[in-house]
Amino acid sequence: MTYAPAAPAPAVREQGLPEPVATRLRRPGWRDPRLVTGLVIVALSVACGSWVxxxxxxxxxxxxxxxxxxPGAPLTAExxxxxxxxxxxxxxxxxxxAxxxxxxxxxLRVVDDGELVPLTALGADADVRSVSVPVGSGLSDRIRAGVVVDLWFVPEVPVTHEAGAGRPEPATLAKDVVVEQVDAQDGAIVVDGTVTLHVLVPEDxxxxxxxxxxxxxxxxxxPVAGGVR
Structure with missing residues (x-):
């Protein structure tokens, strides 16, 4: 004998309780403050990134x-x-x-070839004067425009100088002066020859x-060790 399954018992609604209502999500409209705020943030981010x-x-x-x-040279377009x-x-x-x-x-101070010209290196007047110094012996190839040197004076030994007597001592003329220009005959920089240095001597x-x-x-x-200004 075949038995049919019993039908489920009908749900019993409790007296006095309201029937629950399903909550549905609504698509935000253009007037939703959250959507407007998000759009403003995105726009500001894009604008800031473009500016950077x-x-x-x-x-x-x-x-x-x-x-x-x-130092002392006039500033010209050339x-x-x-x-x-x-x-x-x-x-x-x-x-x-511009x-x-x-x-x-x-x-006012040395600006090397190819260096950006700082405003602090320029002024109305420099407290130096260009002096031509003839040098009778060869110079190192370190001596070039912009190098800092000391100038010394070596007195000539008198003809009447007696043997064994003290020789005149060299004396410092000026310290930390800048070489403005080097004029020399061919090969005079590294061998004996006539060399003329134009150095910028402080007025004092x-x-x-x-x-x-x-x-x-x-x-x-x-030459002064590390002497480039």
Whole structure:
């Protein structure tokens, strides 16, 4: 004999309890504050990223030295060239090529060839004077424009100097002077020959140097260790 399954008993609704209502999620509209806030944040992020990329790729023209610039030399367009650099806020420390070159400026310290020209290296006047110093012996190839040297005076030994008597001692003429220019005959830099150095002597040392140049003796040029300004 086959038995049919019994039908489930009907659910008994408790008296007095409300029937539950299913909650449905609604798609946010354009006036939803959360959607507006999200769009504003995305827009600001895109704008900030674009500004950062643009600022990082922006270049500024500045002047660099076209050859070594030495103290006391007037600043001219012929002694400079222009390059485009990305220095951010540091660009303001250098001479801008986006504006006309200021007039009546001189160099206050050495600016090497190819170096960006800092504003601190320029001024209205330099407290140095260019002096030509003839050197009768060969010089090291370290002696070039921009190198710092000491000037010494070596007195000439008198003809009447007695044997065994003390020789005149060399004396310092000026310390830490900058070589402005080197004039020499072919090969005179490394071998004996006639060499003329143009050095920038501070005004307070000028009388001593000029007196030594007219005295009997020679002027020796001694490079300063690490002496490049």
């Amino acid at each position: 990329v643009s600022a990082a790729s922006r270049t500024t023209p500045v002047f660099v030295a076209d050859g070594a610039l030495t 002694s400079l060239r222009t390059v485009d650099v990305r220095l951010g806020s540091g660009t303001g420390r250098y001479l801008s090529a 504006e006309p070159l200021p007039a009546d400026l001189v160099v 040392s000028l009388p001593t140097v000029l007196a030594a140049l007219s005295d009997a003796g020679t002027v020796a040029v001694v």
